[in-house]
Amino acid sequence: MTERHEALGRALLWLAVAAIVVFCLFPFYWLINTSLKTGTDLSSANLVPPHPTLDNYTSIFKDSAFTMALRNSAIVAGSVTVLSLLIGSFAGYALARLHLPFKFLILAILLSISTFPPIAIAAPVFEIWTEIGLYNTYPGLILPSLAFGLPLTVYILASFFRDIPRELEEAALIDGATRFQAFRKIVIPLAAPGVVTAGLLVFIFAWNEFLFAITLTSTPDRRPVPAAIAFFTGSTQFEIPLGTISAASVVVTIPLIVMVLIFQRRIVAGLTAGAVKG
């Protein structure tokens, strides 16, 4: 009886796994599918490209704009991630551990910043940046993403720091370490899963950021990928260049997937502690 149950259970499990894989991967497969089509093939619904070609891929790398965009995105997203983790961990630690007045207010303000519609502040930021000379520069792009990514980072890291037993730090303090040293040498390593989680989330957020990317840049040598895609052209002014956009998206997504594969164990472990214990 139980053997049949088990077999049935396993079959159902694999069915569910297959369903999940199809559900998640189908549109991505569609993207790859489209990226291998050109011309009139693009408007048909073939599951497999009738005349597969790498033309779209060669054309996006033909002029340096896309390659530069990839470089720009890497620099901006990378910097945002590093800076976010750095100052976010400081803030998270302060909120989780240290005695400060108005902590809840500060955390509430931090979280609420990230809920403000960026569209309303895009124009003011553009004007300020033009005034102080940050328009079309890397710092000009890094700062807004940093500001909008910090609340999430701080929240995740604070949850993690919270879960680390105080005794470990106390022991270090008794041994003569300063608060900051305890933070650096004990808390951070123990919170590694949280650091990786927050890092990955912020990286993907900064990488996908579109509004500031298109508002705060004016030349290809500073423009990040999402904005660069808005400049892709079809052969006419009315065409949405599906083929090249798909090819570009595939190129842009693969590194993210690779990164996720490498770090995914940490992410999952990471998301645990903060969520469950809270």
Place this chain on the structure above:
Amino acid sequence: MASQDRSNARYLTALGVCVAALGLASCGGGGSSGGGSEAKTLEPSDAKGASGEVTWCIGKDTSGAFKTAVENFNQQNPKLEAKLVELPENADLQREQQIQRLRAESSECDVLGMDVIWTAEYAASGWLYNLTPAVEAHESEFISSTVETAEYEGKKWALPFNTNAGFLYYRTNEVPKAPTTWEQVYNDAQEKNGLVYQGERYEGLTVNFLELLYSAGGKVLSEDGKTVEINSPQTREVLEFMRKGIGDGAVPKAVTTYEEESSRRAFEAGHATFMRNWPYAYALGKESSIANEFAVAKFPGYAGNEGAGVVGGYNLGISAYTDNPDGSLAFAEFLTTEPVQKEMFLKATLPAVATAVYEDPEVKKEIPFTEELLQAVEQAQARPVSPVYTEISEAIYDNVFEALNDRESADSATSKMSSEIEGALQRF
């Protein structure tokens, strides 16, 4: 107690910073520059002897023709150096990017590639140089309807660059000759395979609607742009006509999701007998599977009147914040000369505004519809001229869309359009 003081102090400082920020904001927000000052005028003679850099901000150079024009200009004008800054392909994004710089009074863009419908808005906001003398010096060279698109309040604010007017495309294997009235088109469409056009809720729908409305003799605004005249029997009639077209099956429901490309694809895939679209679709159609089975004609008439089109295309304005107005004028004038116009027409399929180009034998050979196109542009009319054109267009396409989807009657759609446009005109 000391700690309490310190935290109080911190709180107050934070509060103070916020108040100061608001104060600064209010200084920046209210009556800054401009405020109704007179726009400066440029004379044609200003362009002579100009020197320095000129930056041309226009949508993406899809064919390389823009780059070539810039190179040629630099070669012929050693004292000047022109540069191309490409904006996104999408017209709305282009406008956003230009407006962003203009509002910040940036000198980044000297010559602006402006869609014809932005003239009034830019001129009213004081962002353009008054180019009346320069335009009038060349006026006889241009198709007159294109010059109209550069006018606002009796002055001319831009040089025409290229133009556009729609065609009626039809399948020659289904219909031997193009019908001469829209009523006939719809009848034939119902019997055969349908008519497709741009019916999504966007600017394209305004264009399609106005083409019928103008032909019916209707208007949106009065001559001086101050009174709303769209609440008319012609509007109701046209709306009802379009609505019935979908209801009777002459026009597929899918049209309400179509833009230029989707309608073109449907026509090329053999899903329609007729299509209303811009000239660009001709060359692409010739490369598709229906290459030898279609032709173009100028618009049929409606209600016994002549057919009417809507003028599209781009003009060249000179930013009020440029630091090289003379060089900008020289560059803009260069782009309207015959050789450049011809190059743009042949290489980039951007219809010229210079009439002479249409007589050129090489052009006539390369582009089989030059005669129809010239006729179409000449008989085309401008869209309503107003600084709040965007809102007027919204009022039109929002309500026409509801009527097409049978969610509003022609009557209520008309009155809503009218009151919404009135609301827009009242913006101070």
Place this chain on the structure above:
Amino acid sequence: MEARAARLRPARRARRSVFRGERRLGAAMLAPSLAVIALVAAYPIAYAVWLSLNEYSVITPGLSRFVGLDNYREALGSSAFWEAMETTVLFTVVSVGLELVIGLGMALVMHRAFRGRALLRAVVLVPWAILTVVTAITWRTIFEPELGFVNTVLSSLGLPGGDVVWLGEEGYALAAMILADVWKTAPFMALLLLAGLQGIPEDLYDAAKVDGAGTWQRFRSITLPLLVPAITVALIFRTLDALRVFDLPYVLTKGANGTETLSLIAQRELVTNRNTGLGSALAVLTFITVMGVSFLYIRFVGGNIRALTEEEQ
């Protein structure tokens, strides 16, 4: 007595100086974050609020007048605003609800030990990793009438719906948008919930099995209650995002056919119509709505956010 007091005083003094030191350190550690946010977000937000209290001339450049709450009155009095509110709330509730259920299902499957589990986790993150705008464009082509994938498949299989213009009908358009959104974010929910699942000790299940509890009972009395914190976090962040959805409706339908959300009308007024005052007011109203919802969450379900900052005794 005096002696005891004398002995206590140094201890209290010591604690106070520790606190003072901590406060200094805390202020220093908080400062960079607060500075970035103040410069980039706080000041422009305050500016945007100021903009919402004025009306800016389209005819005469630079001319503006203070109108107080008039923009808000106009916004709250317009049917377009309330329709957008209704659409946005409906979209959020259905979308987040579906994401939760589907995400939970995916998490439960991923929790079972089997080979290739790590690969499955990476696969599951693919939808979330693709650029939002690209996702929207892809789904738009999938739903295109006649030539799109859905209609072609339905027609060739002889199933009904092959000629439905999905993005062109009220109701269907919103459904298509919800489907696209669920596709993109259910996996993300799944991962958050998976993390929560992995934190539940196995012995609880073993004990319940010994007591004779069935699968459903175990799920209801052990899994669900212990998942509540994870569910809360997931719900909060996803709800806040869903309430501000912009890319999806903009690309799919431009807001037509019952898909106009709050962000869309704010963008329309602010950017397209250059109605800076009204547009900013709409943005602020969206912000207030989102804040309101998050407060509701925190109040009723989110003990852990407050707990984050509570002083430990």
